[in-house]
Amino acid sequence: MNEIEIQGYEDLLVRNGLKRTGARLQVLDVLSHRDSATSQPYLENVxxxxxxxxxxxxxxxxxxxxGIIHRVLDKQGTANYAICSNSCTAHHHHDEHVHFNCNNCLRVYCLDNVKIPTLKIEQGFKIEDMNLIVSGICKECNEAN
Ligand SMILES: [Zn+2]
Ligand SMILES: [Zn+2]
Ligand SMILES: [Zn+2]
Structure with missing residues (x-):
């Protein structure tokens, strides 16, 4: 962790009314440096x-x-966590992007630029959150072949 990164993590914690602890900084650091979502077992390992x-x-x-991270369940039902976009706040997530689960490396990616299309649903129902998980072969695995 360099000074600038630590400053950024601290700002994020303060903004959310959280005390700075070494453990919180470490978790933010790991999650921020991965290009895919991260499971708790992975974090435990690192x-x-x-x-x-x-x-x-x-x-x-x-x-x-x-509203700092959002959770994505992969196909095995394992929870993975990814840093949210800036628009997320306490109890109001806006992570309506598609998630991609690789069948080969099993990683889960946030496809931030691919938004979940708006759905028209029957009257009387109110959507509170949506999940769309696409599976296939990720870019890295594809290029490795
Ligand atoms: Zn979020
Ligand atoms: Zn892959
Ligand atoms: Zn995501």
Whole structure:
């Protein structure tokens, strides 16, 4: 983590009324540097014994509630987390983009530029969130062949 990055993470925490802790900074750092969404087991692997499981779980939950990260379930039902766009706020996520689950490397990508089309649904129903997960072979796996 360099100075500028740490400053950015701290600003993000302060803006969301969260105290700066080493564990929170570490999680933000890992998530920010990945081009795909990140599962808790992956985080546990990278961060190692520095943060216990319960703490990590709570950090992810808090970040999700604050609109800092959003959760995507992959095809296996594993939760993956990705940094939100700036428009997300506490309890109001606006991550209506398509997610891509690679059948080969199993990674989940946010396709930020591919928006989920608006749906017309029956009267009386109110949409609160939508998920669209597309699966196939990701760019990296494709190029590796
Ligand atoms: Zn969000
Ligand atoms: Zn892949
Ligand atoms: Zn996403």
């Amino acid at each position: 961060i190692g014994k520095d943060i216990d499981r319960v703490t990590l779980y709570r950090i992810l939950k808090t970040f999700e509630e604050k």
